[in-house]
Amino acid sequence: MAEPLLDVSDLTIALKIGARSINIVDGISFRIDPGGRLGVVGESGSGKSMIALALTGLLPNVMQLVSGSIRFQGEALELAPPARMRQIRGRDISLVFQEPATALNPVFTTGRQVSEVLREHEKISAREARNRTIELFRQVGIPAPERRISDYPHQMSGGMRQRVMIAMALACRPRLLIADEPTTALDATIQEQIIDLLAALQEETGVAVMLISHDLPLVAEFAEQVMVMYAGRVAEIAPADTIFEAAMHPYTRGLIACAIGLETGTSRLPTIEGQVPPPLQFPPGCRFASRCPHAAAQCAQSVPGLQPIGPQHVAACLRLDQMTKLEVAS
């Protein structure tokens, strides 16, 4: 098997509240191959963003990386000092966030902000940085790039600003691009354009992409592998092209039912009853148990481990046998 670009093993991140410590991300493992596309899905509060921040050394002070390893091109990022993480961030691993309006500085032109990223990581002249910025704007589909590099963020639409953010993220030809809800703040048609752009850039540049979203269909369309998270744990990891037929975890199946309901315009908005418990109320056993239609007594007590289901397919559920039977019976 080829060496993965990123190999995350048993990652645990805790929220410190006084003397208490709660695992917000609890023993997560996954890999991304060079040029691979991983989608991470889950509701708000499932810990998706904390993983992205841990990978880039940007965890907030209240969070602590308790255990696990993050190997990136063989380097142990969990041990890397902040100065090393600053080098890696933007150059080898870059991030695109949800809200380009707040991520861009309103007082500088968009072109200057992209040029600055280039000059921070590479020894190039202002002129060369300008030319590369124009080329990057063109690459991310910004029309008339020679003119648009002089635009301030407020002179651009949300979609164009997100293209600038992607240009900035790709400026130093990173090996891994993490896009955290990159389209959530955008209209549906623009969302599609941005995802298509990410797919095209991934193919063109060979950058690996980790796409984080609460939107399962969007992620499944883009990614090769989909990791479904619930309350800080992996519920299921499955190949994107089979997840709609082969999902085994009741939570993944709930997300699929919601997605299908939305698509077919079912009159009542389909939802999974209840909400992700807040960290202080995480139960001792399976964190999904209180919302799970298949939960049994054991689920409230025991933490389910990941079980192999098929090639590249694992799920963490104590009732997997039951789920198989249900599927066969239905």
Ligand SMILES: Nc1ncnc2c1ncn2[C@@H]1O[C@H](COP(=O)(O)OP(=O)(O)OP(=O)(O)O)[C@@H](O)[C@H]1O
């Ligand atoms: N600075 C913070 N202080 C305390 N708790 C936090 C902080 N940041 C995040 N959390 C908590 O950590 C958990 C995971 O948050 P995270 O942002 O990773 O979730 P998420 O899946 O990315 O959700 P969203 O889609 O809303 O960003 C949540 O329960 C959240 O309330």
